[in-house]
Amino acid sequence: MNDLRLAFRQALYINKAFIRNPAALFFTLVFPLMFLVIFTVIFGNGHIQVGPGKTVLVSTFYVPAIAAFSVINACYTNIAISLSGSRDTGALKRIHGSPLPVWAYMAARILHAVAMAIVLVVICAAFGAVFYGATLPTNTLPSFLLTLVVGAAVFSALGVAMTAVIPNADAAPAVVNATILPLLFISNIFIPLENPSGWIDVVGKVFPIRHFADAMIGSFLGLSGSGLHASDFLVMAAWGIGALFFGVRFFRWEPRT
Amino acid sequence: MRGISFKVAEGEVFALLGPNGAGKTTTVEILEGFRHRDGGKVSVLGFDPASGDRRLKEQMGIVLQTTGVDPYLTVAETVDMFRGYYPRPRSRDEVIKLVGLEDKSDARVTRLSGGQRRRLDVAIALAGDPQILFLDEPTTGFDPGAKRNAWEVIKGLAGLGKTIFLTSHSMDEVQFLADRVVIIAAGRIVAEGTPESLMGRQQSDTLIRFRLPDSAGALPESLRGAARLDGGSVEIETRDPTRALFELTSWAVQENVSLERLQVTRPSLEDVYLEITREAEAAGTPA
Numbered sequence: 001m002n003d004l005r006l007a008f009r010q011a012l013y014i015n016k017a018f019i020r021n022p023a024a025l026f027f028t029l030v031f032p033l034m035f036l037v038i039f040t041v042i043f044g045n046g047h048i049q050v051g052p053g054k055t056v057l058v059s060t061f062y063v064p065a066i067a068a069f070s071v072i073n074a075c076y077t078n079i080a081i082s083l084s085g086s087r088d089t090g091a092l093k094r095i096h097g098s099p100l101p102v103w104a105y106m107a108a109r110i111l112h113a114v115a116m117a118i119v120l121v122v123i124c125a126a127f128g129a130v131f132y133g134a135t136l137p138t139n140t141l142p143s144f145l146l147t148l149v150v151g152a153a154v155f156s157a158l159g160v161a162m163t164a165v166i167p168n169a170d171a172a173p174a175v176v177n178a179t180i181l182p183l184l185f186i187s188n189i190f191i192p193l194e195n196p197s198g199w200i201d202v203v204g205k206v207f208p209i210r211h212f213a214d215a216m217i218g219s220f221l222g223l224s225g226s227g228l229h230a231s232d233f234l235v236m237a238a239w240g241i242g243a244l245f246f247g248v249r250f251f252r253w254e255p256r257t
Numbered sequence: 258m259r260g261i262s263f264k265v266a267e268g269e270v271f272a273l274l275g276p277n278g279a280g281k282t283t284t285v286e287i288l289e290g291f292r293h294r295d296g297g298k299v300s301v302l303g304f305d306p307a308s309g310d311r312r313l314k315e316q317m318g319i320v321l322q323t324t325g326v327d328p329y330l331t332v333a334e335t336v337d338m339f340r341g342y343y344p345r346p347r348s349r350d351e352v353i354k355l356v357g358l359e360d361k362s363d364a365r366v367t368r369l370s371g372g373q374r375r376r377l378d379v380a381i382a383l384a385g386d387p388q389i390l391f392l393d394e395p396t397t398g399f400d401p402g403a404k405r406n407a408w409e410v411i412k413g414l415a416g417l418g419k420t421i422f423l424t425s426h427s428m429d430e431v432q433f434l435a436d437r438v439v440i441i442a443a444g445r446i447v448a449e450g451t452p453e454s455l456m457g458r459q460q461s462d463t464l465i466r467f468r469l470p471d472s473a474g475a476l477p478e479s480l481r482g483a484a485r486l487d488g489g490s491v492e493i494e495t496r497d498p499t500r501a502l503f504e505l506t507s508w509a510v511q512e513n514v515s516l517e518r519l520q521v522t523r524p525s526l527e528d529v530y531l532e533i534t535r536e537a538e539a540a541g542t543p544a
Binding site for chain 2: 006009010013016017018020021086089090091092093094096097098099100101254
């Protein structure tokens with residue numbers, strides 16, 4: 001109980017440092033919203049078919065799609081880059097030498113990332129409601145929240161695992177973007193996939209982003225019942241668990257040199 | 258490391274010395290729990306540091322060679338953050354005052370100078386009111402005033418019964434602080450003892466230096482052999498400084514010669530340290 005309080009307290013310190021860091025603030029909070037505005041302004045007026053017999057404005061599509069991108073950005077990208085930075089300065093080593101339990105520190109990082117993700121999703125949803133009448137259907141709200149929480153957890157775990165791969169803080173943004181950018185284009189996030197051609201469909205479905213995006217969009221737009229498919233969650237869970245084991249095994253608290 | 262063994266008593270200031278690459282940091286990091294040993298026995302306050310036992314971490318303060326704190330937090334926030342990890346922390350203001358950062362309490366870490374960051378490191382190590390303090394080259398980059406203050410702080414902590422494990426390249430620091438010294442080279446202990454006993458151990462000669470005016474005559478016979486003349490300055494190396502000085506000064510008084518800039522130097526801890534480590538390396542200890 002006391003350690004839970006410590007983790008929560010640590011998350012508040014992480015947040016304090018975060019909001020004073022202009023670069024972190026911009027890339028985590030402003031960046032995704034910028035994409036939302038740009039994409040909806042450029043492509044927003046068209047219509048796309050998102051399900052059998054269901055057609056929406058492209059700008060409506062972008063609300064849950066960019067919400068998914070925000071979660072990935074706040075959890076995966078933000079954690080991998082900021083953890084690599086803390087590792088390089090020796091801040092992680094110093095924490096590791098203190099009595100703060102390792103899990104409490106990681107929980108604090110993840111808690112903060114998830115909180116940022118939720119803030120961004122709320123902003124995206126509000127944006128959609130105000131400008132495109134794209135309100136969240138109340139009957140699929142639980143499935144949307146479930147998707148959000150599962151996705152945030154999976155991408156946080158992947159962010160921690162990726163830190164074990166990143167050689168140093170200078171390389172972190174490059175490594176993270178190389179792993180994520182191509183997938184953002186073929187995973188129904190930056191570009192709506194109406195009838196994805198064979199290989200894009202196959203490659204996209206190997207990685208967790210496509211499944212997360214489909215679940216976010218499906219539940220937000222209220223497609224087919226709950227809007228969710230078990231297969232999406234199975235793939236995400238597999239990546240999350242894999243990342244967890246990889247992170248526990250290979251994560252280092254000291255600079256890799 | 259190849260079979261080093263030492264004990265540090267409670268309340269002692271213990272210094273581990275050795276050239277770069279001798280294994281100092283390896284040894285300290287094994288004691289701190291950052292590094293796992295391949296073999297041998299280690300016990301710190303009754304715990305094995307490799308276990309990462311929280312009860313041990315709660316009683317340990319660590320100053321690493323390189324700093325690592327969040328640049329966007331203030332000094333006070335940083336100290337408070339770390340205080341929260343310990344069951345019985347020292348008061349925040351007391352810790353900040355101990356290292357002399359009162360004026361910088363509300364400054365962000367980004368705004369601190371190198372020496373001030375180092376002092377923040379020490380403050381963080383003190384936050385939990387540790388029983389044992391590891392200081393890995395704690396005053397590197399300090400100006401002379403700050404260094405002297407830090408030494409007083411460390412002395413004060415030792416006075417409170419804290420055990421201090423110090424590594425340093427500054428022999429002045431070691432001479433000022435350490436109760437006991439262990440010197441390692443190439444993974445082995447090559448000397449140990451109090452700074453005084455180490456200095457006494459070496460048979461190095463005392464050096465007498467002065468300037469002789471041109472008008473002065475020849476030195477007394479007994480000193481002539483040991484004297485080196487370089488222009489007007491003279492150096493005499495002797496194992497018997499009492500006798501040599503007596504002969505020199507009585508000669509000077511008799512001849513009415515003034516010995517300008519007369520200086521008598523004993524070998525410093527640094528001289529002794531250099532001699533010991535050079536010997537160890539010359540003895541062909543494989544690196």
